[in-house]
Amino acid sequence: MAELAEIYDNAKKGREYALLGNYDSSMVYYQGVMQQIEKYCQSQRDPSLKAKWQQVRLELEEEYRYVKSIVNTLESFKVDKPVDCPNFLLEEAPQDPAVWPPPTPAEHRAPSQVKRPNSGAKPQRKDSPAMQHKGPVVRGQVNPKMDKSPRNGRVTKAKDEKGKKSGPEGGGDGEQKKFDGTGYDSDLVDALERDIVSRNPNIGWDDIADLEDAKKLLREAVVLPMWMPDFFKGIRRPWKGVLMVGPPGTGKTMLAKAVATECGTTFFNISPSTLTSKYRGESEKLVRLLFDMARFYAPSTIFIDEIDSICGRRGTSDEHEASRRVKSEVLVQMDGVGGASENDDPSKMVMVLAATNFPWDIDEALRRRLEKRIYIQLPTAKGRAELLRISLREVEVAPDVNLALIAEKIQGYSGADITNVCRDAAMMAMRRRIQGLSPEEIRALSKEELQMPVTMEDFELTLKKISKSVSSADLEKYESWMAEFGSV
Template structure:
């Protein structure tokens, strides 16, 4: 006895496949899927107790039966036309030479001409073959369906698309693979990944949202983080310059985790890697790899690494990686989230993972950043082979940050950056940037303190000259008194403990 469908997903998939096959002109498979979907939906309706739902299900059955009948009629019409054309052009029927012009012959006393076909079929070179033993190329019909003279919107583009079988056809998989790997390789212009029709929307979304060819951040733009810079250069830069050395046990690191308090430069380091190393930069967030549709989350992860391989060498930067790869098995974890995590782990280190290639020109490095390393899944922590702590800046780094932030601001002679750097002990890099910005705006606040908006507009030219005055030491003292550090001591102790337990530098 056949099993009873327990939800609508069972037959929705069959309907989707039926319509896809119809769209690609595979009417035989489409008919099979339609019949299977109708059978499953009919059995599902028998299990419903709600009258309204049962009525709606019966209406769906009627609609599917109408589509099935239409598909069968369309297939029958095509077979009839194909059979008659085959006989005519292989036997030279009607006294006309085989291999004649189809466009001219269709209306030339043809007994099988059907008025319902409102467009002429395109000329197929296969009909010029005079050897019947080799067969004739299949005829591609026009896009109308003989149903009361009405056009079916699903076959409006059949002339253009009917020759391509569904993307999952066995004989088409090799062609797709060649298309992905070899497309545009001969062209000296920028490479362009060409997806399959089913992947087109997903790939376009990924390329639009996360691919950055040049973030334009240099090593000198990142203050401090000397140890992290050296390790990143060892993992990405050196393998490209001396590839013969980085082989076997000395292969480059395939996963690096940057963790530490917020605002310490983790994202800036990732952008500097992409800029200085001339790699394609994939800036990934949780929103890029999630979808409301069943099964698309893991498909997005797979396509992400397909893109990374195509544009290799690549850097896949996953910001706030703990949101994507938190510990599995929690009570509030959704099934879709678990599947996406599993696909990400497989791509990073599976049997057929994307990172198994030792060729530096095809290298893909996963770079993760997080403020909560203790939330990471154990398997992901193992795949991120190097785990680097990015601490709060020391005195020398704080002074360097002040110089970078104030390079376009005129300072009074009494401004001592060493004194300011000492007062900013415990501040993160983003906190120091906020202090510099606030201090630089003090002159504007003094100039407009007692003026209304109307007076500011009238005195704009005078104010412009006043605003050119340099920033004084008191401005920095006032800014520091108003802006406190965003990192607590308890949080720093927690980072130190995790570094002792799981750090790998």
């Protein structure tokens, strides 16, 4: 019942915001309530009840599209070219050029062109030398400064090359925003747009086994502020940064992508090489450009993987000056992208997620800015069995396979280790089938002959070859650090 009450409240707030003209917040509520209904329908077994909820979702989706069309219409009033004005009305008569060509030297002119006609006899022609010397200000000529005027109905080519808006967002839909990279190197902007910006990574909570505590905290830190912006204000403002700590292969990157998918935010997946340049001062510019783009595409999520490699402790003997400047710029920018305050629009929120395998190497100032610090631990017995089911859902499994027994045998394995176990076990049947065959006979095998189920014997052989990758000493170091600096 609490879930239904939350769906009702979010739908009510979405409609109220739309009536009040706050269309951005209204669209956020509509998106959230549609995701809640979709999740609720998946948990229902009654077909008739599920059909009714699907009908409710379609009606809300129609309202969402209507609000979105209003936003697009309002955006169309900001463009240079009137939306409803026909193109032929905007076409201008042939006019004199803004810059006249230089006059033809006297020695190259025809004899008829040497004598100038009497200025009072008849109007001078546009191509006459006398007119060429009088400059561009003539009757019927367009002033070059007026090219940016809305009356022209078009924007100059130079404006388009700078990445500014030309017309109603390239055709009138107004849905895709384009970052204005004025003041930055266009190559850097294009690289970030192409390699980093990822909208809707399509990784859901169901794709991640176990880690319920981490999912709960991430929902509270990132997802709920987008769904309930009125609640998360003042002292309840969202966390400005979240640090995920844990051994390699436990699912930290998957959690970050699930957060981006659940929120519908723009996802910036940052690696240390992205923020590194051989030119002096360019790395700091890349950091600032990254955060400027995140604010522009907000709501957005910045995920910095292996953050210890770019934000290690300052003041050490082996620290380079350039590395220190990059760390300082990251710290300054993070102070400027904190959660929404009382006067901020929640749809403009930027959340910084970071992951590391070496939390003890992180700078103290960065640790303070990453207010929530979550321990992503090794999967439990239940989580290991669920991971086995997720990894084997695309292959046929023999009836004798006991996933619970296998889960007990792989205690201490990380999520990546379990995936490797399933991958190797799925290859065992194929290895037996092609053993002793020639290359021609292998190529002649049909797909059905290779689609053999995975047996319990395959897992037993695999476990003899693949060991766990995380030692007990490493786990003790993580638990000791979390006991001192954890913030769950």
